[in-house]
């Protein structure tokens with residue numbers, strides 16, 4: 120599940136975004152499409168600043184404000200999903216052509232793991248039958264801590280450094 124999107128998917132989501140912007144009388148700036156592409160070429164979850172820094176790293180000049188307002192637009196048109204894992208911070212991930220999956224989150228370092236287990240789909244189906252509901256989707260987060268304490272600590276230090284750099 121955690122693979123960058125295919126070229127065709129990227130072209131398709133750009134088309135969807137283009138018509139969304141047009142329909143909502145929003146400007147179709149190249150920066151907005153760059154943010155979209157960055158998200159679909161990436162894996163997993165990230166916050167808005169991750170995107171900003173990653174784009175800066177490869178020399179793309181997009182302001183932080185553009186990243187934030189593009190993310191809002193992408194969430195509105197359904198191409199990006201916004202998740203909140205415990206803390207106040209938001210995480211984003213692509214929503215189109217991305218397999219249904221669930222999350223395990225470390226309370227200490229904030230690491231997010233994705234997993235796919237067909238048994239959860241079976242539970243969903245069964246609950247629907249028991250309760251007489253057509254269940255269409257679900258969102259399931261498990262919280263805990265990394266068993267590998269060394270890696271967990273390294274991640275905590277990493278995010279503390281990042282926070283310092285921002286503030």
Ligand SMILES: [Zn+2]
Pocket residue numbers: 163164212220221222233
């Ligand atoms: Zn996910």
Ligand SMILES: [Zn+2]
Pocket residue numbers: 225226227228229230264265270271272274
């Ligand atoms: Zn951890």
